[in-house]
Amino acid sequence: xxxxxxxxxxxxxxxxxxxxxxxxxxxxxxxxxxxxxxxxxxxxxxxxxxxxxxxxxxxxxxxxxxxxxxxxxxxxxxxxxxxxxxxxxxxxxxxxxxxxxxxxxxxxxxxxxxxxxxxxxxxxxxxxxxxxxxxxxxxxxxxxxxxxxxxxxxxxxxxxxxxxxxxxxxxxxxxxxxxxxxxxxxxxxxxxxxxxxxxxxxxxxxxxxxxxxxxxxxxxxxxxxxxxxxxxxxxxxxxxxxxxxxxxxxxxxxxxxxxxxxxxxxxxxxxxxxxxxxxxxxxxxxxxxxxxxxxxxxxxxxxxxxxxxxxxxxxxxxxxxxxxxxxxxxxxxxxxxxxxxxxxxxxxxxxxxxxxxxxxxxxxxxxxxxxxxxxxxxxxxxxxxxxxxxxxxxxxxxxxxxxxxxxxxxxxxxxxxxxxxxxxxxxxxxxxxxxxxxxxxxxxxxxxxxxxxxxxxxxxxxxxxxxxxxxxxxxxxxxxxxxxxxxxxxxxxxxxxxxxxxxxxxxxxxxxxxxxxxxxxxxxxxxxxxxxxxxxxx
Numbered sequence: 001x002x003x004x005x006x007x008x009x010x011x012x013x014x015x016x017x018x019x020x021x022x023x024x025x026x027x028x029x030x031x032x033x034x035x036x037x038x039x040x041x042x043x044x045x046x047x048x049x050x051x052x053x054x055x056x057x058x059x060x061x062x063x064x065x066x067x068x069x070x071x072x073x074x075x076x077x078x079x080x081x082x083x084x085x086x087x088x089x090x091x092x093x094x095x096x097x098x099x100x101x102x103x104x105x106x107x108x109x110x111x112x113x114x115x116x117x118x119x120x121x122x123x124x125x126x127x128x129x130x131x132x133x134x135x136x137x138x139x140x141x142x143x144x145x146x147x148x149x150x151x152x153x154x155x156x157x158x159x160x161x162x163x164x165x166x167x168x169x170x171x172x173x174x175x176x177x178x179x180x181x182x183x184x185x186x187x188x189x190x191x192x193x194x195x196x197x198x199x200x201x202x203x204x205x206x207x208x209x210x211x212x213x214x215x216x217x218x219x220x221x222x223x224x225x226x227x228x229x230x231x232x233x234x235x236x237x238x239x240x241x242x243x244x245x246x247x248x249x250x251x252x253x254x255x256x257x258x259x260x261x262x263x264x265x266x267x268x269x270x271x272x273x274x275x276x277x278x279x280x281x282x283x284x285x286x287x288x289x290x291x292x293x294x295x296x297x298x299x300x301x302x303x304x305x306x307x308x309x310x311x312x313x314x315x316x317x318x319x320x321x322x323x324x325x326x327x328x329x330x331x332x333x334x335x336x337x338x339x340x341x342x343x344x345x346x347x348x349x350x351x352x353x354x355x356x357x358x359x360x361x362x363x364x365x366x367x368x369x370x371x372x373x374x375x376x377x378x379x380x381x382x383x384x385x386x387x388x389x390x391x392x393x394x395x396x397x398x399x400x401x402x403x404x405x406x407x408x409x410x411x412x413x414x415x416x417x418x419x420x421x422x423x424x425x426x427x428x429x430x431x432x433x434x435x436x437x438x439x440x441x442x443x444x445x446x447x448x449x450x451x452x453x454x455x456x457x458x459x460x461x462x463x464x465x466x467x468x469x470x471x472x473x474x475x476x477x478x479x480x481x482x483x484x485x486x487x488x489x490x491x492x493x494x495x496x497x498x499x500x501x502x503x504x505x506x507x508x509x510x511x512x513x514x515x516x517x518x519x520x521x522x523x524x525x526x527x528x529x530x531x532x533x534x535x536x537x538x
Contacts, residue, residue, distance in 0.1 A: 037116065042123050042195045043256055045109040049130060050254035050361040052102050053137070053476065055267025061098045062267075063137055067475040070505065071482055072490030073294050074472070075328035077344060078337035080287045087331040089505040090497040091528040097511030099141065104150070107134050111151040117181070122191045122203055125181040129210050132171045132178075133363070136217065139164050140480050141508045143532050144523050158518045165229070165533045171217050172236055175210045179245070182207055197256045198363065207245040209252055212369045214240050216477070219372055221534040222381060223484055237381040248369050251403055253360035260357040267361065272347060273354040281349070289335060289344050292327040293490045297468055299325060301445065302438040304431045305404045308351045309471070316341035331493030352404045353472055362473050365403060370396035371466035378458045386458065390447040393462055394436070397445075400469035401428035401435070456487060463487040483535040498529060501538065506531045 053063050068074040069086035076083040085095050110127040117124035138145050147167050149159035182203045193200035199209070218240065222233045258266045262276045270276070272285050290310055298306035306325060313326035313336075326344045328335035336344040347353045374392035376382040405428030424430035439445035443461065450461040463481055467488055470478040481487070483506060496503035505528040514522055 037120070039120055039123055039191070039195050041109055041113055042126065042191070043197050045106060045113065045127070045130065046197050046254055047256040048102075048106045048109070049134060050256075050363065051267040052099070052106060052134075053363065054361040054473070055269070055271055061102055063099060063141075063476040064268075064472065064474065066096050066099065067479040068288075068472055069330070071467075071475055071479040072291055072330050072492070073475055073478075074288045075291050075330050075332060076335055077287055077289045077328070077346075078335045083287075087493070088495050088497045089503075089528060091505060091509050093509050093512040093515050096141075096508055097513060099508070100138065100511045101513055103134050103138055107131055108151055108153070110134070121181060121185040121189050123195070125178045125185070125203075126191065126196065126206055128174055128178040128181065129206060129213065132174050132217075133213060135167065136171060136213075137476065139167055140220070140476075140532060142510060143507060143526070143530070146518075146521070158521060161521050161523060165221070168217060168221055168534075169232070172214060175214050175217075179207045179210050179243075198252060198254055204245055205248070208248050209364065211240060211243045211245065212248045212252075212364060212372075215247070215369065215372050215376065216364075218381075219375065220480060220484060222379075224534055224536050234381065237376060241376075241382045247373070248364065248366060251362060251366050251399075252364040253362050255360040258358045258360070265357040266355075266359045269354055269357050269359060273349065274357070276357070285346060286338060289346065290325070290327040291330050291490070293330070294468075294471060295325045295327045295345070301435075301442060303435055303468070305352075305401065305435075305468075307348075308404050309348055309353060310345040310351075311348050313343040313345040315343075329491055329493050331495040333493070333495060352406075355406075365399070365469060365474050367396045367399040367403065367469040368466060368474055368477055370399055371462050371469065375459055375462045378462065386447075386452075389458065389462070393447050393465065396462075396469065397435070397465055398429065398432045400465075401432035402426060403469075403473075404428055405431060456485060459485070460487050483532065484537060486537050500529060505529060506535055 051062065055062055055064075065074075066086075069083075070089075074086075076087060085091055110131045113120070113127035114124045114131065135145070135147065143164045144161045145164070145167070146159035147162040147170075149156055149162075152159065185203070191201040191203070195201070199205040214236070218233050218236055221229060222237075224230065258264060260276055265276055270282075272282060272288075274281055295306065295310070297303070298309075310325055312323055314321050314323050315326060316322070326336055326342060328344065336342040338344055338346075350356070370392045373382065374389040374396060377384040377392065378386055378389035382388070407427060424433065436445065441449070443449035443451070444464055447458065447461065450458045452458060456463075463485055464487065466481065467478050482504075486502070489502075492503040494503070498504055500506075507526075507528060507530060509526065509528055510522050
């Protein structure tokens with residue numbers, strides 16, 4: 001392990017010792033570990049998960065950027081070459097291989113923490129939850145992976161691959177076990193606020209997060225043709241709905257004390273916004289554009305959230321400049337740029353995606369959870385039926401608006417239990433009310449008008465709003481939802497090499513690092529069009 005370092009934290013927090021040079025470092029070598037206490041490693045591990053998931057340090061090191069292309073949020077701009085794999089889905093063993101390598105590195109840190117459960121039981125319980133979170137990312141992109149024999153460092157450098165469906169079932173076992181571990185922890189084993197950069201030592205919130213993660217996992221595998229699996233999911237859903245500690249009540253975010261200093265900025269902002277001390281945006285700021293499809297979902301539905309996401313561009317029509325939001329089609333051969341007759345839209349600087357160098361990073365959106373709960377209710381996996389589903393559906397939209405319009409000064413606003421009593425003074429609530437009123441006749445917004453049957457019924461409308469809420473911030477979850485439900489039907493260019501009717505891939509290929517070191521264990525016959533076990537709806 002690299003020398004211990006001091007984590008920068010916000011003014012309200014104390015400085016904490018962690019296990020890497022920088023809280024954004026995702027390149028630790030698990031085979032060079034020396035003894036380190038679990039409490040010293042936790043903050044660094046959580047910050048690394050956030051960087052891997054949301055922002056990354058460089059190309060090919062985070063899930064949401066890759067899945068933003070896959071699921072129809074992003075396309076390439078006309079000012080940069082490359083992005084061939086993102087535009088054609090002609091993946092190779094080098095495509096996004098750092099996702100695999102960096103996630104397993106991160107899992108090694110959590111594994112070290114969990115091994116010290118006798119001394120640090122609450123730290124170990126958090127690590128147990130986060131191991132599920134990270135292993136889930138791997139299974140959802142690769143299918144079968146090393147699991148039961150993973151994380152053994154030099155004692156097993158060629159681990160066997162476990163069946164993805166079996167791993168999914170163990171996820172539920174591990175999450176239930178983590179909650180039980182927290183309940184059993186003795187006094188004097190608390191996690192400090194500086195160590196826990198997610199919930200500041202609030203272990204009840206960790207239990208709620210574990211429950212919401214269980215819901216995410218069970219919904220993933222809820223639409224297969226496997227009768228035994230469907231029975232299992234229904235049973236686990238019934239148990240989950242009555243969980244004592246409930247579910248998350250606000251966005252789950254990581255905040256290690258991001259600051260406008262080198263190696264301390266929010267990783268997404270650092271990559272697509274401004275480097276520390278810079279007055280000009282990074283080059284990657286101009287590399288990607290929103291797709292015309294995602295822009296249309298805002299513009300065509302009178303959705304003001306678009307004003308918080310993208311800069312206004314322009315098109316010149318009959319020698320007349322027309323201002324508006326200008327995107328690209330996913331895989332378009334000649335996408336627009338930022339000069340001449342067409343000025344494409346980019347992320348709004350200071351908006352939702354580029355809120356600032358000190359903005360937190362998201363691990364799970366409250367809106368995702370509420371839409372998932374609404375889906376479970378409308379499909380009979382939770383009790384409550386369409387009446388309960390409507391409430392959670394509307395609360396999901398409201399939570400998305402509050403997230404979208406949130407400012408740093410309103411960051412303390414809790415958007416769970418307070419949704420019903422929030423006022424127009426809460427950032428985003430007035431805009432939410434306007435959106436609902438403007439779409440009274442729109443079945444994509446008015447839950448009562450959504451069909452009860454056909455094309456997945458009300459589930460399709462729930463997934464549509466969930467897709468909008470997860471734009472860029474949680475693209476990984478939208479990509480999984482699309483693969484299991486084929487919703488929504490976003491547009492793909494004919495440049496795609498996919499043989500599928502939707503012209504999309506279904507997974508990543510095992511990375512070249514595995515091909516070079518563990519080829520005998522890699523499942524055979526796998527292409528980027530081989531579906532994950534829960535992907536059966538096209």
